[in-house]
Amino acid sequence: MSIQQTFSDPLIKENPVTLHVLGICSALAITNSVTSSLIMSVALTTVLVISNMAISLVRHHLPSSVRLIVQITIIASAVTVIDQFLKAYMPDAARTLSVYISLIVTNCIVLGRAEACAMKSGMGVSIMDALGNGLGYSLVLIFVSTIRELMGNGTLMGFRILPLAHEGGWFQENALFLLAPSAFFIIGVMVWGIRSWKPEQKEPADFKPLPMPSEENR
Amino acid sequence: MSKDSPQKALLIVALTAMICSTLVSAAVVMLRPVQMNNQLLERSRNIMQLTGLLPAGEVPDDEEMLALFKSLDTRVIEISSGRFEHEIDPHTFDKRRAVNDPELGLRIPPDLDVASMGRRSRYAPVYLVWNGDELDRLILPVRGSGMWSMLYGYIAVEDDLSTIAGMSFYEQNETPGLGDQITHEHWLEHWRGRRIFDDHWNVMFRVSEDTVAAGSEAVLYEVDALSGATVTANAVTNLMHYWFGPHGYGPFIETLREQPPTPAGAGS
Numbered sequence: 001m002s003i004q005q006t007f008s009d010p011l012i013k014e015n016p017v018t019l020h021v022l023g024i025c026s027a028l029a030i031t032n033s034v035t036s037s038l039i040m041s042v043a044l045t046t047v048l049v050i051s052n053m054a055i056s057l058v059r060h061h062l063p064s065s066v067r068l069i070v071q072i073t074i075i076a077s078a079v080t081v082i083d084q085f086l087k088a089y090m091p092d093a094a095r096t097l098s099v100y101i102s103l104i105v106t107n108c109i110v111l112g113r114a115e116a117c118a119m120k121s122g123m124g125v126s127i128m129d130a131l132g133n134g135l136g137y138s139l140v141l142i143f144v145s146t147i148r149e150l151m152g153n154g155t156l157m158g159f160r161i162l163p164l165a166h167e168g169g170w171f172q173e174n175a176l177f178l179l180a181p182s183a184f185f186i187i188g189v190m191v192w193g194i195r196s197w198k199p200e201q202k203e204p205a206d207f208k209p210l211p212m213p214s215e216e217n218r
Numbered sequence: 219m220s221k222d223s224p225q226k227a228l229l230i231v232a233l234t235a236m237i238c239s240t241l242v243s244a245a246v247v248m249l250r251p252v253q254m255n256n257q258l259l260e261r262s263r264n265i266m267q268l269t270g271l272l273p274a275g276e277v278p279d280d281e282e283m284l285a286l287f288k289s290l291d292t293r294v295i296e297i298s299s300g301r302f303e304h305e306i307d308p309h310t311f312d313k314r315r316a317v318n319d320p321e322l323g324l325r326i327p328p329d330l331d332v333a334s335m336g337r338r339s340r341y342a343p344v345y346l347v348w349n350g351d352e353l354d355r356l357i358l359p360v361r362g363s364g365m366w367s368m369l370y371g372y373i374a375v376e377d378d379l380s381t382i383a384g385m386s387f388y389e390q391n392e393t394p395g396l397g398d399q400i401t402h403e404h405w406l407e408h409w410r411g412r413r414i415f416d417d418h419w420n421v422m423f424r425v426s427e428d429t430v431a432a433g434s435e436a437v438l439y440e441v442d443a444l445s446g447a448t449v450t451a452n453a454v455t456n457l458m459h460y461w462f463g464p465h466g467y468g469p470f471i472e473t474l475r476e477q478p479p480t481p482a483g484a485g486s
Contacts, residue, residue, distance in 0.1 A: 032394055058234075063227040070234045077238035081245040088252040091260065095389075152395060175395030175446075 003128055010132035012198075017140040018191045019201055022108040027141055028183040030100050034157045037138075037145035039093045040100065043082050045134025047104050048113060049127055050078040055118040056126035062119070071114045072105070079104045109133055144186045152177035260388070262287035268357050268374035268384040269347045291346040291481065298340065300469030302479075308343045313359065316341060326465065333362030333453070333460040344470075348481045353377050356474070358467055362457025365449045367391040369400070369457065379471050380415040382423075397450030408441040414462050419471075421462045425451040 001009075016022045026044075030036045054074045055062075062070055083101045086094040094101065104110065117129040149155055154162035154171045163169020176182050195201045220226065262283045266272055271286065278286065292308040295301065316322035316339035323337050345357035357374045370389040375382060385406050392398045399405050408430075414423045422439040430440045444451045460466050 058230075061221070061226075061230060063222045063230060065222065066227045066231050070230060073234050073238050077242050080242045084245045084249045084253075088249040088256065091253075091256040173395075178394035 003125060006125055007128040007132040010129070010136040011139060012136070012194065013201075015136045015140065015194070016109045016112070016133050017137055017187065018194050020109075020112070021191075022112055023137055024187070026100050026103065026107060027137075027144060027187060028180045030097060031141055031145040031183050032148050032152060032178045033096070034142065034145045034149050036093070036096050037141040038157075039086070039090065040097060041134070041138030041141050043086070043097075043101055044104055044107065044109070044137055045131065046082055047075065047078045048110055048130040048134045051075045051110055052113055052118040052126040052130035053123060054078075055114045056121060056123050059119050067119070068111075071111060075110050075114070076105045109137060140187070140190070143190065144183055147186055148177045148182055152182075258287075259284060264372055264386055264388045265290070265345055265357055268372055268386060269345070269355060270374075270383065271347065291348060293344055293346065294341050295344050295470050296340060297338070297342055297467065298465075298469060300467075300471070300473040303341055306341060311341065311343055313339045313342060330463075330465045331460070332463075333457040335362060335368075335460075342467075346479065346481075349377075351481060353474075353479060355383050358461070360457055360461045362453055362460060364390055364453045365392050365397050365447070369453060373458075373461075375414065379474055380413045382409045382412050382414060385409040392450045393447065397444065397447040399444050399447060400450060400454060405442070405444065412441060413438050414458065421459050423458050423462070424455040 010016060012018075014020075017024065017027055023044075026040060030040050051071070051074055055071055058070070079102060082104075083094070086097070086101060113129060113133050118126040121129070146156065149157075150161060151174050154160060154164050154169075154173050162171035162173075165172045259280055266283060266286055269290065272278065288309075294303045294306040294308045294311055296303045317337050319339075322341060323339050325337050326335060342359055346353060347355040347357070354377055355374050356379065357372055359370070360373055361368055361370045363369070367390070369387055369392070371385060371387040373382065374384040387400050390398065390400060392400060412423060414421060416422045416439070424440055426436065426440040426443050429442050430436050462468060462471070
């Protein structure tokens with residue numbers, strides 16, 4: 001696989017959210033505003049790059065018995081440092097995202113890429129892989145949050161786009177879009193859309209449903 | 219030493235732990251002053267907007283805001299006795315930490331714990347705004363259990379110690395689009411001019427179950443319901459009843475009524 005593909009495949013073809021269905025927790029929790037999504041995207045991509053880089057660097061020295069512990073220690077350190085930076089220089093954003101920044105530690109995309117790529121590849125490939133997956137995650141977050149913030153508040157990044165009915169405009173906002181379940185629906189529709197467009201992403205059925213028993217045999 | 223030997227494993231784990239903990243500690247220590255400053259600035263903004271001292275229409279920059287906040291008359295009170303406590307420095311007192319401190323905090327008796335807090339600090343910082351020698355506004359911190367987490371806010375009362383001058387919630391996790399309306403200005407503005415107490419100093423303030431009709435008796439004490447957020451609305455009513463009741467600021471309000479305070483420096 002070429003280095004360009006390492007970067008571009010995770011955008012849609014191998015998207016961590018829509019294909020592997022990883023990182024759903026934060027994709028549900030913080031996508032009610034585009035601003036939070038952007039900050040979360042940058043934070044996750046940074047963590048991913050740092051962790052992939054560090055793990056790729058030490059991969060030849062990692063005994064397999066303790067490799068998960070070491071990987072998680074590296075990831076958790078990167079996350080804590082970024083959390084501290086956000087609290088210092090973007091306090092408002094840190095307050096909105098609260099615990100979700102620290103929860104990047106448990107985001108399966110990060111450990112997934114460490115195991116699947118950084119443990120086996122050189123520095124360059126690992127960084128491109130991290131950037132690609134970070135960007136793939138970011139695309140989903142930004143797409144979902146654009147819909148949610150627009151439908152739920154009539155704003156984008158806090159700027160009024162659709163004038164609200166109770167403030168003299170015409171737009172009736174729908175609070176459902178501000179609640180986590182709406183992200184489930186939107187991501188579900190996205191997965192369906194992408195898999196209809198790229199049928200090779202469809203997973204084989206795990207089982208065949210039994211035929212319905214006929215009336216007499218029931 | 220082979221890659222998978224126990225010695226190698228221990229060595230790698232120890233090295234990783236050392237390097238990572240050094241990096242994390244360095245980041246925490248170096249960024250702590252900036253973070254503390256942010257917290258102070260945030261608190262200054264929340265409190266200053268309730269003082270009525272900010273020039274209308276313009277927001278002071280960070281330096282000015284901190285200077286204004288530092289010039290505010292800030293004191294610590296002992297909540298149960300309602301007296302000023304001069305031993306504690308109000309600028310370093312941490313009311314959150316005090317809640318769970320065995321010395322500084324106390325358990326609220328369950329039958330009095332209408333705001334479901336479990337414990338509270340024995341002391342509270344209060345902010346006094348003066349108009350010459352007369353008390354103009356009093357700003358008090360309040361909190362209470364909301365739908366999902368604790369609500370934290372400040373309330374400003376006028377010199378009659380009953381009329382609300384302003385309210386703000388600075389930390390909450392209520393349901394987006396429903397309960398989080400408590401932070402919206404178009405709801406909070408209804409608080410202004412409402413009264414907390416009736417003529418006999420019983421706590422009457424509450425969040426109504428529906429829209430408060432103009433001209434009714436309720437208009438004195440009630441603000442409009444939050445549509446779709448009954449739990450949050452009740453939580454707000456409960457926290458007001460706790461904090462202005464006998465186990466909250468009741469004794470302090472009584473002290474102030476009996477013995478009006480004087481500006482700092484004039485002896486108190």
